[in-house]
Amino acid sequence: MQSAVSIVDVVKNFGELKALSGVSMEIGQGEFFGLLGPNGAGKTTLISCLAGLARPDSGALKVLGHDVIEDFRLARRLLGVVPQELVFDPFFSVRETLRIQSGYFGIRKNDDWIDEVLENLDLTSKADVNMRRLSGGMKRRVLVAQALVHKPPVIVLDEPTAGVDVELRQGLWQFVKRLNGEGHTIILTTHYLEEAEALCGRIALMKQGKVIALDSTANLMAAYPGASLEEVFVRTMQQ
Numbered sequence: 001m002q003s004a005v006s007i008v009d010v011v012k013n014f015g016e017l018k019a020l021s022g023v024s025m026e027i028g029q030g031e032f033f034g035l036l037g038p039n040g041a042g043k044t045t046l047i048s049c050l051a052g053l054a055r056p057d058s059g060a061l062k063v064l065g066h067d068v069i070e071d072f073r074l075a076r077r078l079l080g081v082v083p084q085e086l087v088f089d090p091f092f093s094v095r096e097t098l099r100i101q102s103g104y105f106g107i108r109k110n111d112d113w114i115d116e117v118l119e120n121l122d123l124t125s126k127a128d129v130n131m132r133r134l135s136g137g138m139k140r141r142v143l144v145a146q147a148l149v150h151k152p153p154v155i156v157l158d159e160p161t162a163g164v165d166v167e168l169r170q171g172l173w174q175f176v177k178r179l180n181g182e183g184h185t186i187i188l189t190t191h192y193l194e195e196a197e198a199l200c201g202r203i204a205l206m207k208q209g210k211v212i213a214l215d216s217t218a219n220l221m222a223a224y225p226g227a228s229l230e231e232v233f234v235r236t237m238q239q
């Protein structure tokens with residue numbers, strides 16, 4: 001089976017800071033994959049390289065076989081990314097924002113899918129509200145909607161539920177699990193380790209720009225019988 005995401009020996013430095021030091025991993029099609037680590041571990045840098053927002057110093061990244069540098073346009077089309085930062089255009093409504101995002105990928109007459117995404121993210125009542133009038137939690141929901149609007153086969157969720165209410169977290173995970181069940185590959189970073197424990201089939205643990213553990217969630221937890229994933233995470237980081 002072709003990998004959904006292939007990452008081979010990726011190195012990225014910012015001056016003297018070694019953000020990524022030879023990171024490699026293969027993520028299969030249809031996986032629900034967790035990418036965990038403390039702040040500064042290199043997770044967001046790795047996602048930025050995958051999305052073409054940062055260029056690695058060496059190594060290769062591919063999305064469904066398409067190199068993110070040599071075949072950027074197609075690789076980016078196959079990817080949907082929910083960033084940590086609340087980035088939005090204050091001049092448009094929620095629906096206008098999603099229509100514009102669809103246009104970036106050459107998709108017209110996308111309102112049926114936009115309506116479905118809005119409903120599943122509990123944004124229907126906010127569809128015609130200007131983005132700057134939304135709360136932080138609502139803006140984050142729109143970021144999720146933007147990542148899904150072109151129906152990408154690979155979806156990267158970088159702390160998608162940070163600072164949002166429990167109801168949204170539950171609704172979002174129901175929708176994302178449905179997409180995963182339909183064959184979409186999901187890559188998740190989160191500080192809510194109970195989410196990763198419940199959702200992710202495999203997990204990579206990163207520390208100081210390196211992958212220090214990569215295995216199934218069950219195997220990682222079996223190394224510390226009776227421990228939660230959070231306890232496994234803490235003990236692994238201390239090694």
